[in-house]
Amino acid sequence: MSEVFTVPKSRRNAEALLLLVALTVAIGANWLVGLDKDNPFDSAFWLQGGTLAALALIFHLLLRFRAKYADPVILPIVIALNGIGLAMIYRLDLALPAEAQPVAPSQFLWTTVAMAASIATLLVIRDHRILRRFTYISLIVSAVLLMLPLTPLGVEINGARIWINVGVGTFQPGEVAKITLAIFFAGYLSTNRDLILLAGKKLGPLQLPRFRDLAPMVAAWLVSIGVLIFQRDLGSSILFFGLFMAMIYVATSRVSWVLIGLAMIAVGGYVALQLFSHVALRIDSWINAFEPEVFNRNPGGSGQVVQGLFGLANGGLVGTGLGQGRPDLVTYANSDMIITALGEELGLIGLFAIVLLYILLISRGFRAALGTRDGFGKLLACGLSFTIALQCFVVIGGVTRLIPLTGLTTPFMSAGGSSLLANWIIVALLLLISETARRPAVKGPVRETFTDGKQNRNTPATGSTREVSA
Amino acid sequence: MSDLTVTLLRYGFLLLIWILVLSVVSALRRDLVVGRRNRTGAPTAREARKHPELVEEPPAKAQARRLVVTEGPLKGTALDLASSPILLGRAQEATLVLEDDYASGRHARLFPQGSRWFIEDLGSTNGTYLSGNQLTRAQPVEPGVPVRIGKTVIELRQ
Numbered sequence: 317m318s319e320v321f322t323v324p325k326s327r328r329n330a331e332a333l334l335l336l337v338a339l340t341v342a343i344g345a346n347w348l349v350g351l352d353k354d355n356p357f358d359s360a361f362w363l364q365g366g367t368l369a370a371l372a373l374i375f376h377l378l379l380r381f382r383a384k385y386a387d388p389v390i391l392p393i394v395i396a397l398n399g400i401g402l403a404m405i406y407r408l409d410l411a412l413p414a415e416a417q418p419v420a421p422s423q424f425l426w427t428t429v430a431m432a433a434s435i436a437t438l439l440v441i442r443d444h445r446i447l448r449r450f451t452y453i454s455l456i457v458s459a460v461l462l463m464l465p466l467t468p469l470g471v472e473i474n475g476a477r478i479w480i481n482v483g484v485g486t487f488q489p490g491e492v493a494k495i496t497l498a499i500f501f502a503g504y505l506s507t508n509r510d511l512i513l514l515a516g517k518k519l520g521p522l523q524l525p526r527f528r529d530l531a532p533m534v535a536a537w538l539v540s541i542g543v544l545i546f547q548r549d550l551g552s553s554i555l556f557f558g559l560f561m562a563m564i565y566v567a568t569s570r571v572s573w574v575l576i577g578l579a580m581i582a583v584g585g586y587v588a589l590q591l592f593s594h595v596a597l598r599i600d601s602w603i604n605a606f607e608p609e610v611f612n613r614n615p616g617g618s619g620q621v622v623q624g625l626f627g628l629a630n631g632g633l634v635g636t637g638l639g640q641g642r643p644d645l646v647t648y649a650n651s652d653m654i655i656t657a658l659g660e661e662l663g664l665i666g667l668f669a670i671v672l673l674y675i676l677l678i679s680r681g682f683r684a685a686l687g688t689r690d691g692f693g694k695l696l697a698c699g700l701s702f703t704i705a706l707q708c709f710v711v712i713g714g715v716t717r718l719i720p721l722t723g724l725t726t727p728f729m730s731a732g733g734s735s736l737l738a739n740w741i742i743v744a745l746l747l748l749i750s751e752t753a754r755r756p757a758v759k760g761p762v763r764e765t766f767t768d769g770k771q772n773r774n775t776p777a778t779g780s781t782r783e784v785s786a
Numbered sequence: 787m788s789d790l791t792v793t794l795l796r797y798g799f800l801l802l803i804w805i806l807v808l809s810v811v812s813a814l815r816r817d818l819v820v821g822r823r824n825r826t827g828a829p830t831a832r833e834a835r836k837h838p839e840l841v842e843e844p845p846a847k848a849q850a851r852r853l854v855v856t857e858g859p860l861k862g863t864a865l866d867l868a869s870s871p872i873l874l875g876r877a878q879e880a881t882l883v884l885e886d887d888y889a890s891g892r893h894a895r896l897f898p899q900g901s902r903w904f905i906e907d908l909g910s911t912n913g914t915y916l917s918g919n920q921l922t923r924a925q926p927v928e929p930g931v932p933v934r935i936g937k938t939v940i941e942l943r944q
Binding site (some may be wrong): 327330333337338340343347351388389392393396400421445447449451503506507508510511514568617634635637638640662663664665669670672673676680689690691773 | 792795796797799801802803804805806807808810811813863870871873879892895897906907908909923924938
């Protein structure tokens with residue numbers, strides 16, 4: 317864990333400039349898709365643009381006062397991605413038949429809620445190291461969140477039981493569970509890293525871990541298999557297991573963990589292939605996508621992916637232009653397939669820009685992990701950035717037929733409130749960690765910090781000592 | 787709207803996204819140049835002159851070889867330091883099992899980096915104190931500096 321020396325500089329002005337460009341992209345996209353309407357500058361347009369700009373401004377000012385040294389590019393990138401996503405969802409709404417329920421207003425509402433939640437996270441948490449105290453609580457919270465859809469509250473949509481009914485709409489608790497799981501893994505691994513690292517037999521070049529150290533790995537594997545079996549959600553299952561594998565690799569730098577993990581995925585995947593028809597159908601529609609009978613099969617056909625590919629082909633290098641293509645022909649164009657919808661209208665050039673924005677965002681997350689000094693923060697930043705990376709890979713790889721299509725959301729873009737909320741909270745956490753990473757280190761004796769810490773709360777009555785029995 | 791305007795707007799938007807990408811990259815230029823400014827490890831003499839805040843205090847010449855408990859229930863216990871990290875706490879897995887009611891199961895971690903040993907608190911209840919100051923991040927431990935964990939005080943010796 318090498319420390320990186322940088323000259324401290326707050327760079328908030330750079331962020332303000334970048335935010336201006338990002339807002340131009342977001343609002344410009346929204347304007348372009350409405351060009352064909354009679355009045356592109358209607359009240360909805362102004363409301364949406366104005367709210368996005370106002371929230372971005374509040375966020376920016378908050379960072380100026382509360383997290384002065386936070387990374388300057390994370391917020392503009394996310395605003396731009398979210399804005400492009402909103403515009404595309406709105407554009408797909410315009411292509412809907414008149415009687416259909418529009419998606420864009422609720423997505424816009426969720427964006428507002430998610431940004432507000434992110435701002436609240438920044439205000440409440442202030443220092444990510446506090447989260448370490450909730451290591452085991454987060455494990456319990458994750459378990460509860462993952463169980464919720466199996467209770468009577470749960471709703472089954474399209475064969476997957478991963479939503480719960482919260483009165484006003486549906487919510488996907490698994491999206492929030494990925495944050496709490498990352499907190500648990502970071503807390504657990506930063507404490508137990510040495511045990512996992514040192515104990516165990518050596519077998520050739522591989523150092524094998526002891527079985528009891530393997531237990532959390534097995535637990536994570538069982539959780540992801542459980543999600544796959546009971547909720548029929550392949551995407552989340554891959555996401556949770558990938559998250560744990562990445563974090564244990566980062567914590568121990570042992571290749572043996574990755575090999576064990578890949579072996580477990582292979583076993584799990586093979587068993588799932590034999591037992592579950594929907595997994596087998598996915599694989600078949602991936603390999604034989606262009607067979608007419610596979611294309612037309614319902615459910616489990618490859619029509620969606622192949623039509624997405626046709627869309628990409630129609631877009632070509634420069635795209636048809638926003639609002640000029642026919643991405644609405646693809647089913648779920650505004651959620652699963654939003655990448656192909658964007659690829660059709662913005663072309664390869666535009667899609668590459670979007671992918672680059674994701675890569676920059678993820679690299680900033682890892683940069684924060686490199687810079688921060690505490691092991692917990694490093695692991696948390698790595699885990700959170702890795703979830704975004706893995707989600708992008710699974711979704712973009714799925715719609716371009718590199719890997720079988722699994723239902724995961726494209727971070728910040730897909731229609732879906734829970735994903736938006738979770739990802740904006742991840743942004744707040746990454747900003748906090750990058751703040752600690754970039755803030756100039758205090759030289760000399762440090763007399764700090766947590767004034768509301770445990771010591772004060774548990775001060776024994778004698779008052780002579782501030783310590784408590786652990 | 788004419789075809790020409792639509793086409794111009796189409797390309798204009800692509801240009802705009804790339805302007806965003808490139809301006810993000812140029813904002814990061816300082817950060818991406820790993821070779822010069824952001825070299826990991828010690829800053830060069832020139833960098834140190836320009837930015838005195840980058841200079842860490844010079845590492846101690848003497849290398850610690852032993853860990854000695856100077857106060858607390860285990861007083862007198864000594865441990866030879868090898869190159870592997872040391873876990874301090876009440877848990878049975880700890881390298882030095884502290885029989886101290888005021889220590890947490892996995893209290894702190896002592897690890898070598900370069901020629902120095904660092905101590906890191908592992909989220910203990912009562913905290914770890916390096917010469918009287920509570921640890922908030924990993925800090926180097928010089929030989930002879932007392933580290934207090936609960937009622938136990940340890941010290942590195944040469």
